[in-house]
Amino acid sequence: MANNKLLVNERQADLGNFMVGRLLPFRKKRQVGPFTFIDHMGPAILGNGKYVDVDQHPHIGLSTLTYLFEGEIEHKDSLGSHKIISPGDVGFMTSGHGVTHTERTPEFRRTLENFTMHGYQIWVALPKDKEDIDPNFKFYPSSDIPSWEKDGLKLRLVAGNAFGKSAPLQGYSSMFMVDILAEEETTLNLANQLKGEVAFVIVKGEITKKDHKVEAGQMLISKTDEQCSICLDKGTRLLLFGGEPLKDEHFLLWNFVSSSKEKLQKAKERWKNKQFPKVPGDDTYIPIPELKR
Incomplete structure (x- = not known):
């Protein structure tokens, strides 16, 4: 891989009945723009006693962004929010000075019938001056997400600003997240289309950058910000995300x-x-798990 790119492989983590692939942070790169944590959920076959059940846990200083391709997540939090997040929807919970929540398979899915669960759980760090704001939860149904087609690509602007468009979800700092599906072999050119650091999570298929193949389950981070282009094979799906780095270091x-x-x-x-x-x-x-020293 050329030295102006970082390549990351998923590291598997076990969440009880469910395996996730952890992409961010990693040793050489703690954040991409304000994005500080990304878990890849599935794809996994659930049902017949095997479900997502993440019990009550806390957050501060961040927003969680839930985005699914298949399956559903039932979100409940200490604000009293209760929402079922389905494919294409966006759930965005801002913790501020403190919030707790649970994430579970909805009751209507708890049957003997199998189903596929696949999506991403993402953390977006809050700027220093927003870390102690009051918690809130916002939900954006799939029908509200800007979608369009161009040059053999289907694009959905999940968050922020990119490609001359703005999503309902803007967050608290410069950011973008785009769901991209290549309906044919094509080139994605990012010049003048977005601002800040850029990363690509390959959901399925593969992309090519200077004769190097990057496959599903890997993340490619550009060190040259938005001035880059990549070749996508037909059927490739990826999440493009990033933004301008936060001014202060976050831990x-x-x-x-x-x-x-x-x-x-x-x-x-x-x-x-x-x-x-x-x-x-x-x-x-x-x-809180005891950290090994």
């Missing part, structure tokens, strides 16, 4: 993100002492 501790390590430690103690707000009607609790 990650378990489910917490902050520009202040002191805030991370305080959040850890708050959760240990069960001082976070609770999801209504839910008494589950995920303890």
Whole structure:
């Protein structure tokens, strides 16, 4: 791979009944724009006793972005929000100074019938001056997401600004996220189409950059920001995301993100002492894992 690109392979993580592939952060790159964490959920066959069940857990200093290709996630949080996120929808929960939530397979899917679960759970770090805002949850149905076709590509602008268009979800800093499907072999040219750092998560198929193949389950990060182009094979699907880097360095501790390590430690103690707000009607609790030294 040319030295102006970083290539990342998914690292598998076990979430009980469910395996996820962790793409970001990794050692050489902690963030791409404000994006600080990406988990690839599936694709996996669920049903017949095997479901997504992520119990109550906290966040500070970030927004979670849930985007699915197949299956559904039932979101509940300590604000009282309750929404089923389906393919093409966007769920965006901003934690600010503190929120808790659960993510589960909806009740109507809990049958003997099998189904496919596939999507991404993404964390977007908040700028320093927004870290302590009040929590909120926003939901954007699939029908509200800007979609168009151009040069053999189907594009959906999930968040932010790109390709001369604006999504309903703008977030709290310069960012973009685009779902792209190549209906034929074609070239994607990003010159003057977006601003900031750029990464490509290959969902299926493969892309070519200077005779190097990048396959599904890998992430390609450009070091030259938006001035690049890539070749997509027919049937390739990818998520294009990034934005302008945040001004202040951000740190990650378990489910917490902050520009202040002191805030991370305080959040850890708050959760240990069960001082976070609770999801209504839910008494589950995920303890903070002890870090190996």
